[in-house]
Amino acid sequence: MKKTYKCEVDCANCAAKMEDAIKKLDGVVDARVNFMTQKLTLEAADDVYDTVLKEAVKACKKVEPDCEIEI
Amino acid sequence: MTMKMKKTRNRIIAVLIVFAILLVCEHTGLMDSLPKVAVFVIFLIPYLVIGYDVLRKAAINISHGQVFDENFLMMIATFGAFGIGEYSEAVAVMLFYQIGELFQSYAVGKSRKSIADMMSIAPEYANLENEAGEIEEVDPSDVEIGSILVIKPGEKIPVDGIVVEGDSFIDTSSITGESVPRRITEGADIISGCVNKDSVLRIKTTKKYEDSTVAKILELVENASNKKSRMENFITRFARYYTPVVTIGAVLLAIIPPILGLMPFSDSIKRACIFLIVSCPCALVISVPLGFFGGIGASSKKGILVKGSNYLEAIANVNTLVMDKTGTITKGEFKVKTIAVNPSANIDEEQLLKMAAHLEGFSNHPIAKSIQEAYEEKFSAKPDLSKVTDVKEYAGLGISAKYEDDEYFAGNFKLMSQNGIEADETTEPGTIVYIAKDKKYLGCIIISDTIKEGAAKAISDVKTSGVSRVVMLTGDSKKTAESVASEIGIDKVYYELLPADKVERVEELLNDASNKVAFVGDGINDAPVLMRADVGIAMGSLGSDAAIEAADIVLMDDDIRKISDVIRIARKTLRIVKQNIVFALFVKLLILVLGALGIATMWLAVFGDVGVAVIAILNSMRALED
Numbered sequence: 001m002k003k004t005y006k007c008e009v010d011c012a013n014c015a016a017k018m019e020d021a022i023k024k025l026d027g028v029v030d031a032r033v034n035f036m037t038q039k040l041t042l043e044a045a046d047d048v049y050d051t052v053l054k055e056a057v058k059a060c061k062k063v064e065p066d067c068e069i070e071i
Numbered sequence: 072m073t074m075k076m077k078k079t080r081n082r083i084i085a086v087l088i089v090f091a092i093l094l095v096c097e098h099t100g101l102m103d104s105l106p107k108v109a110v111f112v113i114f115l116i117p118y119l120v121i122g123y124d125v126l127r128k129a130a131i132n133i134s135h136g137q138v139f140d141e142n143f144l145m146m147i148a149t150f151g152a153f154g155i156g157e158y159s160e161a162v163a164v165m166l167f168y169q170i171g172e173l174f175q176s177y178a179v180g181k182s183r184k185s186i187a188d189m190m191s192i193a194p195e196y197a198n199l200e201n202e203a204g205e206i207e208e209v210d211p212s213d214v215e216i217g218s219i220l221v222i223k224p225g226e227k228i229p230v231d232g233i234v235v236e237g238d239s240f241i242d243t244s245s246i247t248g249e250s251v252p253r254r255i256t257e258g259a260d261i262i263s264g265c266v267n268k269d270s271v272l273r274i275k276t277t278k279k280y281e282d283s284t285v286a287k288i289l290e291l292v293e294n295a296s297n298k299k300s301r302m303e304n305f306i307t308r309f310a311r312y313y314t315p316v317v318t319i320g321a322v323l324l325a326i327i328p329p330i331l332g333l334m335p336f337s338d339s340i341k342r343a344c345i346f347l348i349v350s351c352p353c354a355l356v357i358s359v360p361l362g363f364f365g366g367i368g369a370s371s372k373k374g375i376l377v378k379g380s381n382y383l384e385a386i387a388n389v390n391t392l393v394m395d396k397t398g399t400i401t402k403g404e405f406k407v408k409t410i411a412v413n414p415s416a417n418i419d420e421e422q423l424l425k426m427a428a429h430l431e432g433f434s435n436h437p438i439a440k441s442i443q444e445a446y447e448e449k450f451s452a453k454p455d456l457s458k459v460t461d462v463k464e465y466a467g468l469g470i471s472a473k474y475e476d477d478e479y480f481a482g483n484f485k486l487m488s489q490n491g492i493e494a495d496e497t498t499e500p501g502t503i504v505y506i507a508k509d510k511k512y513l514g515c516i517i518i519s520d521t522i523k524e525g526a527a528k529a530i531s532d533v534k535t536s537g538v539s540r541v542v543m544l545t546g547d548s549k550k551t552a553e554s555v556a557s558e559i560g561i562d563k564v565y566y567e568l569l570p571a572d573k574v575e576r577v578e579e580l581l582n583d584a585s586n587k588v589a590f591v592g593d594g595i596n597d598a599p600v601l602m603r604a605d606v607g608i609a610m611g612s613l614g615s616d617a618a619i620e621a622a623d624i625v626l627m628d629d630d631i632r633k634i635s636d637v638i639r640i641a642r643k644t645l646r647i648v649k650q651n652i653v654f655a656l657f658v659k660l661l662i663l664v665l666g667a668l669g670i671a672t673m674w675l676a677v678f679g680d681v682g683v684a685v686i687a688i689l690n691s692m693r694a695l696e697d
Contacts, residue, residue: 010176012357013141016307032297035357036183036364041297065131 001049007033007040007060008068018067021059027052033060040069072177079173083166086121090162093117097159107156114158122149122165139314141351148347151325152673155337164348164673171681175353178688182361182695193289194229194263198222200273211263211280222272228263230276231283237272241265246284247628248374264288287619291376295367296360298379302648303359310352317663321346324667338669345666348676349659354684358651358691365694366644374627375637376611382623385606387641389589391580392538392634395573395600396545396555398593399610399631401520405437407445408501412514413494421449423514427506428454430472430481433462438502439470441518469504480507487512500554519551525632527559532635534560537642542580544573544600573600581605591634608634644694651687658683 009015015035022031022042029043040060044052057069072080093114096102102110119126122145129142137143145168152161197211200219211229214220219235222228228241240252243265252268255261261274264285280286325343329336363380370377377383397403410420418426428446431439432454446454462472468489469482480490487494487505494505494512501519505512523529530541543561545552545568552566565576577600580588590597590604598621601607609622610629619625626633662679665671 011141011353012360013310013351013353016310016356017137034297034360036296036360037293038183039293041294062135063132063137065128065135 001046002030002041002043003049005040005042006070007038009033009035009038009064010066011035014064014067017063018060021063022056025052025055025059028056031056073180076173076176076180079169082121083169083173086117086162086166089117089120090159090166093162094159111153111158114162115153118149118153118162118165121162121169122146125165125168139318139350141353144314144318144347144350148344148673151340151344151347155340157341157673160673164344164677167674167677168348168681171677171685174685175357175681175688178685178692179357179361182365182688182692193285194227197229198226214276214280216276216279218276220274220276222267222274224267224269224271226267228261228265228267228274229283229285230280231263231278232261232274232276234259234261235273235275237270239270239272240268242268243628244374246288246374248372248633249628249630288371288376291378291619292367292371295377295379296364298381300359300363300380300384300648302384302645302652303363303380306355306359306652310356313352313355314350317346317350320663321350341673342666342669345671345673345676346663348673349662349666349679351680354655354659354680354687355652357684358655358687359648361688361691362644362648362651362694365647365691366640368695369640369644370637373633373636373640374630375633375640376619376625376627377637377641378623378625382606383641383644385587386589386608386624386638387645389587389606389638390538391540391542391586391588392533393542393544393577393580393588393590393600393604394561394631395590395592395597396543396547396552397520399591400526400543400555400559401522403593404521405441405502405518406521407441407516408519409499409517410514411497411517413512416508416511416513418513420514423506424449424516425454426474426479426508426513427481427504427516429456429459429474430462430470430479430506431504432456432459434464434470438504438518442504442516477508478510480510481505498550500548500550522555522559523631525630529631529634530560532632533638536635536638538638542576544568544576546570570597570599573597574603577603589634591631593629608637640694647690647694651690654690655683655687 009018012035015033019031019033022028027044027048032041042053042056053071060067060069125142125145129146132140132143145165149161149165152164194211196208197214198206198221199209199214200206200221206221214230220229220232234255234257236257238256241255242252244250246262246264263283321343324346325339328334328339363383366383367377394400410423412418412420412423424446427442431442433456458475460473462470464470465482465486468486469480471480480486480492481504483503484494484496484505487507490510492507492510492512497503497515499517501517503515503517505515507513533541540562542563543556544565547566549566552564556564568576577588577590580586588604589606589608590600591608592601593610601609601621606624607622608624608626611619611625611627624637658679662671662676666676
């Protein structure tokens with residue numbers, strides 16, 4: 001499953017760091033934090049998707065506490 | 072400006088005023104009488120007001136193990152300044168950092184908005200007509216297939232459909248880039264995203280909103296910047312090393328010279344702080360995707376959909392353009408080109424066309440149809456088929472029939488010779504239909520596919536934009552292929568190819584690593600070639616899903632002149648991105664060197680961080696213009 005979420009992030013480098021952090025998580029097939037469109041795209045297997053998503057948000061908050069992800 | 076930005080702006084203005092007053096006090100000697108601790112506290116207040124969020128973020132990040140973060144770097148740099156007694160410098164650095172950040176987010180927001188505005192093809196509502204004939208405004212995604220929608224002049228068409236009532240002009244420019252309005256009447260297909268210009272239309276929807284052209288295009292463009300260019304990958308990787316390396320440099324610079332007795336700690340720490348300020352990679356990281364985003368925006372404004380930053384990068388480097396013939400260079404429609412009568416037969420051109428149209432009247436073959444069309448155009452009537460009898464079709468050869476008791480043959484040269492008819496074989500390119508009456512040769516009709524308007528200009532433009540070779544692939548005969556090629560200036564032709572042969576030819580070209588190959592096709596039967604080439608460019612044929620799926624770049628209005636446009640936009644985008652990278656790296660390096668030598672001030676270092684970012688953003692915005 002691949003889904004896109006609105007994601008407020010202030011700087012381009014932070015977006016890159018968030019993306020890296022998500023990609024390192026277990027169960028993530030692919031991820032992209034797009035600074036220009038302010039969107040997070042997350043791809044993961046259907047059965048674990050919700051947990052992966054939660055983990056991804058947590059990981060983002062860790063590297064960039066000011067980011068806002070609308071789920 | 073968002074609320075967040077307005078708050079920061081107000082904070083900056085307040086601190087700027089306080090800071091100016093403090094500076095005056097400092098320079099007029101008013102503070103000299105105060106104890107050092109008091110001066111420290113006086114400067115600490117504006118510092119905390121302007122920088123508390125930076126400090127807060129830095130603290131949170133450290134607790135998360137994120138050390139090389141720009142907030143943290145700014146914190147250390149300003150703490151360092153405080154530590155060596157440069158109070159005003161510390162406030163100034165934090166203040167200008169915040170000003171720069173504000174500028175930066177304002178500029179990015181602005182460019183984001185102008186790109187979004189340009190792509191504002193999304194319809195906000197649909198006027199749905201219910202069974203009682205009343206109109207209600209609904210969300211386009213709630214419209215079911217087969218619903219009746221009313222579109223008033225000036226409104227966007229929300230969902231793809233068919234016109235059931237009305238006659239109007241529609242502006243397709245947001246979808247195709249074509250500025251001339253298109254006339255639309257009852258029964259015509261209508262594409263979402265276009266704007267109705269003149270009068271009210273009633274349409275019956277044929278697709279759901281999410282399958283409609285407008286939704287598809289929006290999705291494509293939005294996702295385009297998800298595909299990273301090589302340059303963007305490079306720069307994010309670079310940033311990962313750049314910041315730690317410079318930070319380590321700063322630490323060494325602070326410790327080693329004083330240990331060696333070259334300078335006091337206060338001096339070396341000041342220089343190290345400059346390193347820390349310059350070590351933020353944001354200017355580099357932001358300018359690359361922003362430039363590509365602008366380039367993709369500029370392309371879609373012209374009706375060219377680029378499906379990823381990486382494809383924009385690839386098309387800029389293309390040196391070999393391979394084109395399919397039918398449907399790409401030519402219209403894919405057959406037309407009667409010339410009618411040549413046998414001088415010794417007692418017949419004129421009009422009569423010959425008339426005969427041919429009657430003989431071919433029962434056939435559905437594209438060649439037969441083109442003759443019928445030519446007849447209808449000339450005589451404004453359909454051929455009267457009641458006099459045509461005994462029609463016989465010979466597959467791959469032609470037709471024979473009786474007309475007013477005379478026996479006729481119409482077909483290729485082989486058909487003539489098989490029936491013992493002596494025809495003059497013409498050497499002209501195209502498909503040729505020979506016609507004979509009672510075994511006597513009357514003449515022939517030459518049918519050819521028409522070359523698209525502007526094909527020759529498209530080829531010459533592509534060449535001036537830097538492509539060194541244009542190759543044409545076709546399944547047609549040598550004669551036809553070569554005549555088309557020489558007419559529009561193609562360098563090399565491969566003819567009589569089957570679809571699989573086309574892949575092979577492109578692969579041959581790809582084998583030479585110096586070739587960067589783009590393939591242009593209509594996407595119908597050349598999807599494998601589109602995928603195989605470095606860049607696949609498809610004719611969009613306005614909503615043909617197969618083409619949009621297989622290609623990397625889609626020309627929405629099938630105009631091959633747009634190929635040179637997209638190459639030009641891509642080259643410009645790449646140039647801008649490279650300028651940004653070189654400029655940002657150069658300025659940062661320069662400040663690092665000057666900082667290490669003790670020439671640069673902290674103020675200059677702040678410019679090296681945020682100032683460079685703002686300039687790079689402004690430069691990136693040029694990619695949007697064309």
